Amino acid sequence: MSSRGLIPLLMAAALICAALPPVMAQTPPAQSEMIEDFKMQPETRWRFFTDQVMGGVSTGGVDFAKEDGHAFARMTGRVSTANRGGFIQMRLDLANPPPEGTTGVRLMVRGNDQRYFVHLRTGGTLLPWQYYQAGFDVTERWAEVRLPLESFGASGALLRSVPRPGNLASVAIVAYGRDHDARIDVREVRFY
Numbered sequence: 001m002s003s004r005g006l007i008p009l010l011m012a013a014a015l016i017c018a019a020l021p022p023v024m025a026q027t028p029p030a031q032s033e034m035i036e037d038f039k040m041q042p043e044t045r046w047r048f049f050t051d052q053v054m055g056g057v058s059t060g061g062v063d064f065a066k067e068d069g070h071a072f073a074r075m076t077g078r079v080s081t082a083n084r085g086g087f088i089q090m091r092l093d094l095a096n097p098p099p100e101g102t103t104g105v106r107l108m109v110r111g112n113d114q115r116y117f118v119h120l121r122t123g124g125t126l127l128p129w130q131y132y133q134a135g136f137d138v139t140e141r142w143a144e145v146r147l148p149l150e151s152f153g154a155s156g157a158l159l160r161s162v163p164r165p166g167n168l169a170s171v172a173i174v175a176y177g178r179d180h181d182a183r184i185d186v187r188e189v190r191f192y
Contacts, residue, residue, distance in 0.1 A: 032106055032192040033099055035171065036092060038064060038071040046073065048090050054128070056085015060175075060182060072187040079175050079182055088182060089119065091172035098191035102165035104148040106192045107173075111138035111184035118147055119172040122163050131155050132163045133174075138184055146192065165191070 036042060048062040060077015077088040105118055116138060119131040132152035136145045150162055171189060175182035 032190040033102070035094070035098075035189040035191060037188055038073050038186070042071075042073060046090050046092050048075070048088070050077070050088045051080075051085030054085070055083055056080065056087070057082050058085050058088050060088040062090045070187055072185045073173075074183070074185045075173060075175070076183045077175065077181075079178065079180050081177075081179055086178070087174055087176040089172045089174040089176075090186075091119075091170050092189070093170045094168060097166045097168050100166065102149070102191045104146055104151075104192050105134075105171065106188070106190040107136070107145040107147075107186060108142055108188040109136070109138050109145055109184060109186050110140060110142045112181070113137075113139055114175070114180060114182065114184075116182075116184050117174040117176050118152075119174050120152055120163050120168055121170040121172075122167040123169055124159060124167065125155075125169075129155060130159060131172075132159070133176075142185075142187065 036045070042064050046062060050056065050058045050060060052058065058077060058079045060075065062073055062075045064071065064073050073090060075088065075090050079086060079088055115135055117133050117135045119133050121131050125131055132154055134147040134152045136147065149165065152163055154161060173184060173186055175184065
């Protein structure tokens with residue numbers, strides 16, 4: 001076939017292809033990076049502490065367990081605002097900051113129908129009372145919670161309004177701010 005005969009053939013093919021509806025690409029689920037699934041010695045990475053480090057009287061602890069093939073952490077305790085206290089928390093120091101493009105924190109949680117918080121610390125949160133906080137509610141059933149970074153409020157005026165993903169240093173699950181009994185189970189912690 002000569003090049004003169006090939007040109008009309010290519011033009012016809014182009015017109016046919018242009019007339020066909022485009023194939024819709026399936027949008028992949030939002031990518032996320034696992035921070036913790038509690039399967040491999042989580043007790044070596046997570047630290048538990050209370051307001052007793054500053055004179056408060058809250059008490060509690062964290063245990064690691066399995067149920068129906070799923071590993072999880074259970075934080076329990078009594079949060080007391082007496083003596084200027086009011087928190088218990090389990091914290092994970094991050095070995096590396098989250099990947100570029102991270103826009104939030106994703107949890108799989110359940111608990112005792114209370115409100116809990118995620119606290120993020122960065123390279124800029126130098127003082128113990130500096131952090132970024134976002135709240136969420138739990139029920140007795142496992143549920144996914146997504147907390148966009150924009151939903152985290154700074155604990156003081158000296159901090160940026162929104163934490164930078166590349167500067168994140170730790171993530172904590174916190175029972176905070178009021179007298180109550182805490183019980184929260186955490187099965188997954190991810191960045192998305």
